[in-house]
Amino acid sequence: xxxxxxxxxxxxxxxxxxxxxxxxxxxxxxxxxxxxxxxxxxxxxxxxxxxxxxxxxxxxxxxxxxxxxxxxxxxxxxxxxxxxxxxxxxxxxxxxxxxxxxxxxxxxxxxxxxxxxxxxxxxxxxxxxxxxxxxxxxxxxxxxxxxxxxxxxxxxxxxxxxxxxxxxxxxxxxxxxxxxxxxxxxxxxxxxxxxxxxxxxxxxxxxxxxxxxxxxxxxxxxxxxxxxxxxxxxxxxxxxxxxxxxxxxxxxxxxxxxxxxxxxxxxxxxxxxxxxxxxxxxxxxxxxxxxxxxxxxxxxxxxxxxxxxxxxxxxxxxxxxxxxxxxxxxxxxxxxxxxxxxxxxxxxxxxxxxxxxxxxx
Amino acid sequence: xxxxxxxxxxxxxxxxxxxxxxxxxxxxxxxxxxxxxxxxxxxxxxxxxxxxxxxxxxxxxxxxxxxxxxxxxxxxxxxxxxxxxxxxxxxxxxxxxxxxxxxxxxxxxxxxxxxxxxxxxxxxxxxxxxxxxxxxxxxxxxxxxxxxxxxxxxxxxxxxxxxxxxxxxxxxxxxxxxxxxxxxxxxxxxxxxxxxxxxxxxxxxxxxxxxxxxxxxxxxxxxxxxxxxxxxxxxxxxxxxxxxxxxxxxxxxxxxxxxxxxxxxxxxxxxxxxxxxxxxxxxxxxxxxxxxxxxxxxxxxxxxxxxxxxxxxxxxxxxxxxxxxxxxxxxxxxxxxxxxxxxxxxxxxxxxxxxxxxxxx
Numbered sequence: 001x002x003x004x005x006x007x008x009x010x011x012x013x014x015x016x017x018x019x020x021x022x023x024x025x026x027x028x029x030x031x032x033x034x035x036x037x038x039x040x041x042x043x044x045x046x047x048x049x050x051x052x053x054x055x056x057x058x059x060x061x062x063x064x065x066x067x068x069x070x071x072x073x074x075x076x077x078x079x080x081x082x083x084x085x086x087x088x089x090x091x092x093x094x095x096x097x098x099x100x101x102x103x104x105x106x107x108x109x110x111x112x113x114x115x116x117x118x119x120x121x122x123x124x125x126x127x128x129x130x131x132x133x134x135x136x137x138x139x140x141x142x143x144x145x146x147x148x149x150x151x152x153x154x155x156x157x158x159x160x161x162x163x164x165x166x167x168x169x170x171x172x173x174x175x176x177x178x179x180x181x182x183x184x185x186x187x188x189x190x191x192x193x194x195x196x197x198x199x200x201x202x203x204x205x206x207x208x209x210x211x212x213x214x215x216x217x218x219x220x221x222x223x224x225x226x227x228x229x230x231x232x233x234x235x236x237x238x239x240x241x242x243x244x245x246x247x248x249x250x251x252x253x254x255x256x257x258x259x260x261x262x263x264x265x266x267x268x269x270x271x272x273x274x275x276x277x278x279x280x281x282x283x284x285x286x287x288x289x290x291x292x293x294x295x296x297x298x299x300x301x302x303x304x305x306x307x308x309x310x311x312x313x314x315x316x317x318x319x320x321x322x323x324x325x326x327x328x329x330x331x332x333x334x335x336x337x338x339x340x341x342x343x344x345x346x347x348x349x350x351x352x353x354x355x356x357x358x359x360x361x
Numbered sequence: 362x363x364x365x366x367x368x369x370x371x372x373x374x375x376x377x378x379x380x381x382x383x384x385x386x387x388x389x390x391x392x393x394x395x396x397x398x399x400x401x402x403x404x405x406x407x408x409x410x411x412x413x414x415x416x417x418x419x420x421x422x423x424x425x426x427x428x429x430x431x432x433x434x435x436x437x438x439x440x441x442x443x444x445x446x447x448x449x450x451x452x453x454x455x456x457x458x459x460x461x462x463x464x465x466x467x468x469x470x471x472x473x474x475x476x477x478x479x480x481x482x483x484x485x486x487x488x489x490x491x492x493x494x495x496x497x498x499x500x501x502x503x504x505x506x507x508x509x510x511x512x513x514x515x516x517x518x519x520x521x522x523x524x525x526x527x528x529x530x531x532x533x534x535x536x537x538x539x540x541x542x543x544x545x546x547x548x549x550x551x552x553x554x555x556x557x558x559x560x561x562x563x564x565x566x567x568x569x570x571x572x573x574x575x576x577x578x579x580x581x582x583x584x585x586x587x588x589x590x591x592x593x594x595x596x597x598x599x600x601x602x603x604x605x606x607x608x609x610x611x612x613x614x615x616x617x618x619x620x621x622x623x624x625x626x627x628x629x630x631x632x633x634x635x636x637x638x639x640x641x642x643x644x645x646x647x648x649x650x651x652x653x654x655x656x657x658x659x660x661x662x663x664x665x666x667x668x669x670x671x672x673x674x675x676x677x678x679x680x681x682x683x684x685x686x687x688x689x690x691x692x693x694x695x696x697x698x699x700x701x702x703x704x705x706x707x708x709x710x711x712x713x714x715x716x717x718x719x720x721x722x
């Protein structure tokens with residue numbers, strides 16, 4: 001069991017990582033809450049809900065709600081339904097919410113927590129690799145038809161309880177999606193650990209030891225950045241490396257066609273390409289190594305033909321855009337991210353060339 | 362023109378009160394916002410929107426949306442529609458929202474601001490007396506069918522611009538509703554100013570001088586409390602004086618049957634009755650004076666017969682209730698509020714007696 005402490009402007013919380021932690025959930029409840037309300041999804045329910053309930057029910061009044069698995073539950077309708085459920089169970093301002101699941105559940109339950117009776121405590125219990133990223137840092141949100149995470153808040157959790165045993169039930173697709181964010185952390189950290197990641201073969205069963213090492217490293221990167229810039233006015237934007245094109249691809253292909261991490265993988269390649277163009281530093285960046293690793297691990301590159309203007313348009317609508325100019329995180333060197341405003345015209349040319357080479361159309 | 366500065370944990374903002382301020386709105390915009398999005402309602406639109414637009418349009422890109430007047434616009438549906446409008450106008454993280462209207466508009470627009478792309482700046486431009494209370498302090502919310510303000514946030518504005526000229530178009534009902542909150546502030550303040558209020562006849566045209574004096578005093582009470590306890594973990598609850606029964610009456614009668622302030626007027630009388638019972642201090646409290654003033658100003662007391670158990674039940678469901686026990690703000694003395702847990706049984710007996718005497722059934 002390992003712990004990383006995250007300090008925020010309003011609280012301090014521990015991220016605890018270890019095997020079988022879900023059986024000890026009650027040990028992490030340190031305040032006298034009036035009741036506990038677990039939010040989970042239809043996939044996680046059958047796997048891990050009972051273990052958490054069993055741990056908590058001795059000492060607490062516990063209720064739960066199950067939302068449909070999948071990104072579509074990050075909607076205003078499901079958000080409202082979950083609040084209604086909470087109210088019907090008598091959840092009040094002195095209650096606790098537990099988010100048991102992947103990034104979708106964490107984002108949705110976190111946003112519910114941040115607005116239920118003007119904000120109550122919540123605990124993140126991530127069950128995916130991808131959620132090592134989203135469960136730390138207090139960003140919570142739901143989607144709007146116009147874009148992902150457009151309705152949300154900053155609301156740090158009281159604790160993150162990360163039972164790595166729950167990662168054994170992930171599919172290859174989910175493992176790929178999560179590892180792209182770990183790769184991102186390995187590339188932007190002032191002490192890069194990309195060599196640790198590039199040597200991993202995701203098709204092999206990953207030992208808990210290796211998983212824990214990578215998750216700890218990834219979370220440490222996230223925690224360090226978030227502590228310095230909780231509200232993303234500055235360096236927190238570095239975490240957006242690979243996400244500008246990534247988000248645009250997800251949206252343009254239609255959510256669910258490729259996973260978030262798979263899109264970020266392609267986005268990171270492109271960000272390195274743009275970096276090489278702007279900084280003339282191609283030889284410093286592991287573009288080829290990342291491409292090789294992504295290919296070896298079956299990240300999908302067989303994209304349908306996409307209109308460059310539409311992708312650029314989506315990038316301009318990104319939350320991070322400034323006055324409709326695309327803002328990208330580039331790498332001046334491995335471990336040295338920087339934020340740059342990118343001219344539309346050059347962006348379109350670079351993107352067309354990049355996609356033609358990568359996808360081969 | 363008078364100014365009160367409010368310090369919060371995250372910012373500092375000025376509440377500026379004066380005549381014709383709406384014509385100078387642009388003077389209060391101190392940052393280079395990417396665009397401005399005004400949220401107002403169907404009543405205020407025809408009266409004051411153009412004045413604000415004219416002031417802003419010289420220097421800013423300005424868009425607006427108009428929601429139906431009335432409490433029913435504090436719904437999840439209208440909240441979502443307003444966000445959609447904002448997105449369609451290209452509002453981004455560097456934009457500003459202006460809430461132009463009464464408490465409903467302020468609460469709704471404030472909640473939109475607090476969650477739009479995880480929170481953007483907003484300015485309150487209250488146009489009612491009641492909003493002197495809600496526009497200061499950063500509490501924002503929408504309603505849930507289960508109760509008022511159950512979905513919300515703490516999100517302090519960047520400024521409050523209070524043009525007292527806009528108060529001339531208020532109806533008698535709106536004036537009564539607003540003055541009940543001023544009376545509340547006058548009763549709970551360590552330096553009570555109830556004598557200033559009790560001498561006012563609301564049916565007379567109130568001079569801007571008198572209005573400004575009372576609003577300033579009321580806002581000063583609110584500001585002082587909010588600065589000490591922004592998130593209502595302690596003394597901010599004093600502001601709930603008169604609201605425990607008030608909220609229950611509003612809900613039980615059906616929203617809109619009597620106004621918020623009219624309900625709070627009755628609630629304050631009842632809170633004094635309960636205080637007299639608990640502290641045996643009847644002779645210290647201006648119960649009779651408040652009753653006389655409320656009657657003289659035509660606050661409505663002709664309530665239909667209400668079931669005591671239902672009212673008590675509503676009070677137990679209040680956000681401020683603790684473990685389903687009713688928590689009320691009482692007065693130990695004029696200007697000396699205190700929070701007490703009230704036993705259900707006694708509460709029901711006191712309430713029955715109170716309503717029988719007041720309403721006369």
